[in-house]
Amino acid sequence: MKTALVQLSSSDDPDENLGKIQGFVAEAASAGAGFVLTPEVSNCLSTSRRHQNDVLKVESEDATLAALRAQAAELNIWLLIGSLGLKTQDADGRFANRSILIAPDGEIQARYDKVHMFDVQVTPEETYRESDGYRPGDRAVVADTPFGKIGLSICYDIRFPYLYRALAQAGARILTVPAAFSYVTGAAHWHSLLRARAIENGCYVLAPAQTGVHQSGNGKPRKTYGHSLVVSPWGEVLLDAGTETGVFVFDMDDSAVDEARRKVPSLTHTRQFEGP
Template sequence: MRAGLVQLTVGDDPIANLAVTQAHIAAAGDGGAEFVLTPECTNLLSSSRTHQRAVMRHEDQDETLAALRDQAAKAGIWLLIGSLGVLTHDADGRFANRSFLIAPTGEIVARYDKIHMFDVNVSETEVYRESAGYRPGTMAVLAETPFAKIGMTVCYDVRFPHLYRRLAQAGAQIITVPAAFNHITGAAHWHTLLRARAIETGCFVLAPAQSGFHPETDGKGRNTYGHSLAIAPWGEVLADAGTEPGVTFVDLDLDAVTKARARVPSLSHDREFTGP
């Protein structure tokens, strides 16, 4: 099957971002993609919790989600909305960073809330505390589709290989890693981490990404790394989107999953051990 990875450079206005996202999804469908994937934070990137609270919506009221579900149904495609920032009813008021898998009917087949929060000091001037605004998910998600079993992850999850191993051992053939990866850590680690996760699991890894400078209405902004990637189960980079927004196509043959796992069946070689 053909997949289309959408690379975006969103701002902090969900309505403006939606129009651009829809245009890229349409282009992916026109290019023959049956499975289209968008990045993390498809609806907005903002460092302001006040602004986020003002423009985010609960899932059942989110305009981006409703519009993209409708678009998937009209186009007859499978659509991974990499993630949306949505409001929750949590007592502490934190948001959810939620990935959605949409069927060609427009139905939401699976939801996944990002488990691992990006709480890091990248440099003296770049400090991130995702957990201050977003509450972490608690459940790994394996989605059943007619064409593959899909393990759903988001961005910073990629640094936690036990999650990927669990998904692969549960039957995942494709693992999705939509991201808004920091430009500094991306340059150092992005390709290596994604190739490692593919090699360890024998899965296709599809990672649509945000790219470039993301302006904010208060004059601030941030940079993301781009380079949406498709990785084969043997670790080859099948497609690299570079840094420009747009759609990158890749054709997937799921027989490659079976072949890679037959050559190195490490998913069945776990051993109990003690210590440290």
């Protein structure tokens, strides 16, 4: 299966971002990709909750989603929108960070709301409180496709291996990790975490990422790590996109999942035990 990761440097303007995404998706399809993936918060990367409230929409009214559903149908491709920031009906006004898998007919095949919120202090100057603006999801999701079951996740989820074990044991052969990873934590942990999740579960890990400095007229600039990765079920880095935006195409061989799991069948060796 020819697959493409789209590496973006999204701004806080959804209309501007949509044009760039559509151009990259068309480029990926022209290169023969039947499955295309974009990063986390493809539609709007902003540090301003006020600005997000002004520009984000509920799912049914989101122009990015509508346009990309139409494009997926036109190009006859599977498209994972890594995530969109979307308004919800929550009483506290928090948004959803939602990954959406679109089938080649333009219909939504699966939705996943990010479970683990990035509430951290990376350095004295770099603090994140994702849960202030986004409410966490509460459901793991595995989606059926003709090229294998996909376990959906988003960014900070990668630090919680029990989620990926649950996805793999539910049949996932591909794990998607769209991200807008902090530059500091990315340099320290990104490659190691993604390789570990692939090795532990004998799965492909596909991780399209945001990259560069995201300037904003409505909040502090933010820097993300880039390095969109494809990791094989044996833990090999098959593709590293570096730090430039663009389309990165590779061939995904489903038999590699079976081979890795034959060599080390750890998914069948899980045991129950009493806690310490």
